[in-house]
Amino acid sequence: MPTPTGVGTEELRRANLRAILQTVHTHGPTTRAALTKQLGLNRSTIGALTVELQSLALVSEETAAVGGRSGRPSHLVVPREDNVVVAVDVGVDRISVALVGLGGEVFERRHRPHQRGEHDVDHVVDSVAQMIGDVLGGAPGRRCLGVGVAVPGAVRAGDGLVRFAPNLGWVDAPFTDLLSKRLGKPVSTGNDANLGALAEHVRGAAVGYSDVVYLSASVGIGGGFLMGGRPLTGSSGYAGEVGHMQVDSGGPVCRCGAFGCWETKIGENVLLRRAGRLAGGGPPAVAEVIAAAQGGEVRAAEAVAEVAEWCGIGIRVIVNLFNPEVVVLGGSLAQIWRAAEDRVNDALSRSTMMSPREDVVIRAAALHDDSPLIGAAELAFAPVLDHPQAVPHAV
Ligand SMILES: [Zn+2]
Numbered sequence: 001m002p003t004p005t006g007v008g009t010e011e012l013r014r015a016n017l018r019a020i021l022q023t024v025h026t027h028g029p030t031t032r033a034a035l036t037k038q039l040g041l042n043r044s045t046i047g048a049l050t051v052e053l054q055s056l057a058l059v060s061e062e063t064a065a066v067g068g069r070s071g072r073p074s075h076l077v078v079p080r081e082d083n084v085v086v087a088v089d090v091g092v093d094r095i096s097v098a099l100v101g102l103g104g105e106v107f108e109r110r111h112r113p114h115q116r117g118e119h120d121v122d123h124v125v126d127s128v129a130q131m132i133g134d135v136l137g138g139a140p141g142r143r144c145l146g147v148g149v150a151v152p153g154a155v156r157a158g159d160g161l162v163r164f165a166p167n168l169g170w171v172d173a174p175f176t177d178l179l180s181k182r183l184g185k186p187v188s189t190g191n192d193a194n195l196g197a198l199a200e201h202v203r204g205a206a207v208g209y210s211d212v213v214y215l216s217a218s219v220g221i222g223g224g225f226l227m228g229g230r231p232l233t234g235s236s237g238y239a240g241e242v243g244h245m246q247v248d249s250g251g252p253v254c255r256c257g258a259f260g261c262w263e264t265k266i267g268e269n270v271l272l273r274r275a276g277r278l279a280g281g282g283p284p285a286v287a288e289v290i291a292a293a294q295g296g297e298v299r300a301a302e303a304v305a306e307v308a309e310w311c312g313i314g315i316r317v318i319v320n321l322f323n324p325e326v327v328v329l330g331g332s333l334a335q336i337w338r339a340a341e342d343r344v345n346d347a348l349s350r351s352t353m354m355s356p357r358e359d360v361v362i363r364a365a366a367l368h369d370d371s372p373l374i375g376a377a378e379l380a381f382a383p384v385l386d387h388p389q390a391v392p393h394a395v
Pocket of ligand 1: 243244245254255256257258261
C-alpha cells in the first residue's frame, strides 16, 4: 500500500517507488495526475519519484493531452518494456518460454513439445536453457531482470526444490538450482496452478476479486488459491492439491495410491479414454471429443457429460470449503465448462450449501493457456517490483 506521508525516509521512499512501479506495471501507462490521486501522494513527491524511476530505466515519461484539445497536457508515466523477464511453463506435453516486458506484454515466444521419456531433469534443463538462449538472442538491447518458471508440482518455498511432480516423474528434483547455475541468473520456480491464480488475479478473469480459486486440468489437476488477496500456500508451500481429494470412494486407484481422487474422474486422459480415444492427445484431442459430442456422437457426448458432472461435484466441495468469490477454470476444465456449463452447474448446485453457491462466479480463464506462463513472469518481476532501487543498472 502507498504511504501517504511523502518521502521522509529511505523506507518510505522505497514503498512509494514500489507503489508507482506496481501501478504502471499492472495498469499500464498512467498520468502523474492519476498517480497523485490513486496513491494519495502530493504532486512534487510523485514528480521526484518518477524521476528516480526514470534514472533506474524502469519508466519513461511522455506528454499526453488530457481532456481533449483544451485540456492541460499531463505527464504520462510509462513502464519501459525494454525491461524483460523470461517466463517458462514446463507442462507435461510441452515447454513454453516467453519474454515478457515490464507492463505485461508478451514478446518473443517459443514452444517445444516434449514426450514422456523426455522428462529427465537434466534433459528439461537443457531444453529450457536452449529455448531461453533463443528468446534472449532474438531480443538484443533488452535488460533481463529474472527468470520465472511454472511447474506442475509441489515446489518448496525458499529454494525452489521440486518436491513432487508426478506427471513429470520428479521427486526432490533440484531443477531450479540446476537451471540457475546453467544460466548464471537467479531463477524463481512456483507451482503452475498457484501462478495461474496469480496471473488471473493480476491480469485475467479474477481482477478485482480477493477470494479466488483457480483450477486447471491437463493430465493432472492443479489448484491455486488467493484468500483475502493473499496466496494460500500452507506451511511449506504445498497447499492446493485438489486433484487428490477423494470424490468417489469406489473409484479407480490414483497415481498417488489413493482411490477415487478427483483427477481419476476428470483428467484429460480420463475424458479421452471414456470417449474411446487414445490417451495423450492433449488439448486438441479434448477439443475433438467435445466437437464430436456436439455433432451427436453418443460415446463422446456421454464422456463429456460424465466428466462435466464430476467437475461440478469437485467444484462443489471446493466452494463449500473456501467460499470464493470467483472460480476460474483453466486447461481442459475451461473446455468442459464452455461445452457443458449447465451440466457442471447442475452437479455443483445440487447439494452445495446455498450461500456459498449463490455468491460464487464461475468463469473460464481469460488468459487461456497462458495463465501459468504469465504468472511465472509475475514471479520473476516480483523482486524488482518489491525493491526497484535494487534493479541491476546495465541495460
Ligand atoms: Zn490421487
